[in-house]
Amino acid sequence: MTTTARPTSRPSPRPARRAMTRVEVRAFIEQLAAANPEARSELNFVDDFTLLVSVVLSAQATDASVNRATVGLFADAPDPAAMVALGEEKVGAHIRSIGLWRTKARNVVALSQQLLDRFGGKVPHDRAALESLPGVGRKTANVVMNIAFGDSTMAVDTHIFRIGNRTGLAPGTTPRAVEEQLVKRIPAEMLRPAHHWLILHGRYVCKARRPECWRCPAFEPCQYRLKEDIRHEAPAAKA
Numbered sequence: 001m002t003t004t005a006r007p008t009s010r011p012s013p014r015p016a017r018r019a020m021t022r023v024e025v026r027a028f029i030e031q032l033a034a035a036n037p038e039a040r041s042e043l044n045f046v047d048d049f050t051l052l053v054s055v056v057l058s059a060q061a062t063d064a065s066v067n068r069a070t071v072g073l074f075a076d077a078p079d080p081a082a083m084v085a086l087g088e089e090k091v092g093a094h095i096r097s098i099g100l101w102r103t104k105a106r107n108v109v110a111l112s113q114q115l116l117d118r119f120g121g122k123v124p125h126d127r128a129a130l131e132s133l134p135g136v137g138r139k140t141a142n143v144v145m146n147i148a149f150g151d152s153t154m155a156v157d158t159h160i161f162r163i164g165n166r167t168g169l170a171p172g173t174t175p176r177a178v179e180e181q182l183v184k185r186i187p188a189e190m191l192r193p194a195h196h197w198l199i200l201h202g203r204y205v206c207k208a209r210r211p212e213c214w215r216c217p218a219f220e221p222c223q224y225r226l227k228e229d230i231r232h233e234a235p236a237a238k239a
């Protein structure tokens with residue numbers, strides 16, 4: 001183990017040397033795609049409704065913890081009517097192991113009721129309608145539109161926000177600013193799957209505390225200031 005301070009222990013306020021060029025953006029996404037061509041959501045769901053509920057539950061929780069909770073929840077409540085019938089208390093009992101479970105239980109029952117009352121029990125393919133549902137914000141709406149309806153949306157979670165700024169892919173001070181940069185800079189035909197490539201890259205390689213630059217498939221186009229230092233530290237990091 002090294003005793004010197006590691007670069008990643010001192011996050012730079014301007015982590016990227018510069019914004020990537022268009023050519024570099026394309027190369028970055030293509031290299032992530034080549035490394036993980038079948039990238040998909042790690043949440044378990046069987047239809048639009050269970051996707052929506054899973055994404056609502058995943059706020060500030062891991063996908064694995066949500067999947068463990070939804071096995072029983074979706075067995076008891078596979079559709080909006082059953083979720084309303086199950087009620088807040090029993091929904092809460094299923095999801096008690098994940099963060100913010102009381103609020104989430106309330107929201108899941110309330111959004112199910114609204115799907116029945118306003119949308120014929122269907123998940124609407126409409127951003128404003130989605131964002132009007134309890135517990136559904138822009139990020140959740142983007143995920144549902146991307147996965148359920150095939151729209152070229154970009155949901156900016158903590159991983160994508162970090163990657164956008166660290167690598168120069170899409171610098172921005174807010175998730176919305178990063179989203180707008182990504183939509184503008186990523187080639188249109190790559191935008192929809194790029195959501196998954198970027199999330200999985202942030203989750204498993206370009207990690208928050210210590211990006212694993214030594215095994216990064218998109219090392220060359222990345223503009224992170226410390227990538228060379230971290231790559232050279234790799235043997236110590238893996239020891």
Ligand code: SF4
Binds near residue numbers: 166219
């Ligand atoms: S080289 Fe390092 S900082 Fe750049 S994308 Fe890869 S893991 Fe992230």
